[in-house]
Amino acid sequence: MTPSRRFFSFEGVDGSGKSTQARLLAQSLREAGLPVTLTREPGGSTGAEEIRSLVLEGDPDRWSAETELLLFTAARRDHVEKTILPALEAGHIVITDRFADSTRLYQGLRGELTDTVDILHRTMIGIDPDLTFLIDIPAEIGLARAQARADTEQRFEDMGLDLQRRMRDGFLELAKAPRFRIIDGARDQGTIAADILATAMAYLDAC
Ligand code: ADP
Ligand code: TYD
Numbered sequence: 001m002t003p004s005r006r007f008f009s010f011e012g013v014d015g016s017g018k019s020t021q022a023r024l025l026a027q028s029l030r031e032a033g034l035p036v037t038l039t040r041e042p043g044g045s046t047g048a049e050e051i052r053s054l055v056l057e058g059d060p061d062r063w064s065a066e067t068e069l070l071l072f073t074a075a076r077r078d079h080v081e082k083t084i085l086p087a088l089e090a091g092h093i094v095i096t097d098r099f100a101d102s103t104r105l106y107q108g109l110r111g112e113l114t115d116t117v118d119i120l121h122r123t124m125i126g127i128d129p130d131l132t133f134l135i136d137i138p139a140e141i142g143l144a145r146a147q148a149r150a151d152t153e154q155r156f157e158d159m160g161l162d163l164q165r166r167m168r169d170g171f172l173e174l175a176k177a178p179r180f181r182i183i184d185g186a187r188d189q190g191t192i193a194a195d196i197l198a199t200a201m202a203y204l205d206a207c
Helices: 018-031 046-056 065-089 100-109 114-125 139-148 161-174 189-206
Strands: 007-011 036-040 093-097 131-136 180-184
Touching: 007 018, 007 100, 018 036, 018 093, 018 131, 018 189, 036 065, 046 065, 065 093, 065 100, 065 114, 100 114, 100 161, 131 161, 131 189, 139 161, 180 189
Parallel strands: 007 093, 007 131, 036 093, 131 180
Antiparallel strands: none
């Protein structure tokens, strides 16, 4: 638990709309006069952005699940040290596009490394978001949207629809924890954004 209780994350399958909604929430909260740091994973600090290109580009078999887990954890440690904790200490609301739940799913579930993920998280990271928006969407829609982006960061999308389906089910399982809010991502962007903003404001008012 962070001292400020203002650490928010967005999670969901590729193409679910996390980046769009994280950006819209940051914009609305800033317009309401609140200080916001918007960040993302993998990345969010200089060192972690360098690791990002190592993990997201190239052949799907480039790294084993174990190596990937170490790379994502190293990136996250740098992100927490250099960006997240300083921003929370400065009184900002921190909004991150993905955090450790993505590792729990993509490396933990896919690589059958759930216990190792938990140990590394506890010893090397030590914090979880206070509020997590899970943008839930059928895997087919997410994959089609993500592939339509035609960027070079396709390593995970290239692993296919079956993986995306398992990830969706896994996220819904994690979302049984109280810090999660499940958001229906199969609606238009404005409707989803209004839903998320109302949820965030209700949370902040109750803090
Ligand atoms: P993610 O960060 O989860 O991968 P993005 O926010 O990058 O998702 O969205 C993936 C693609 O889908 C982008 O081209 C984006 O413009 C589009 N998109 C986002 N939200 C919606 C929505 N609610 N309806 C239709 N398309 C959307
Ligand atoms: P991201 O840029 O958020 O992709 P998208 O916008 O398509 O959702 O993340 C890229 C990929 O990195 C995504 O397929 C999930 C993967 N990933 C992991 O495997 N483990 C992690 O810990 C994180 C943060 C991301």
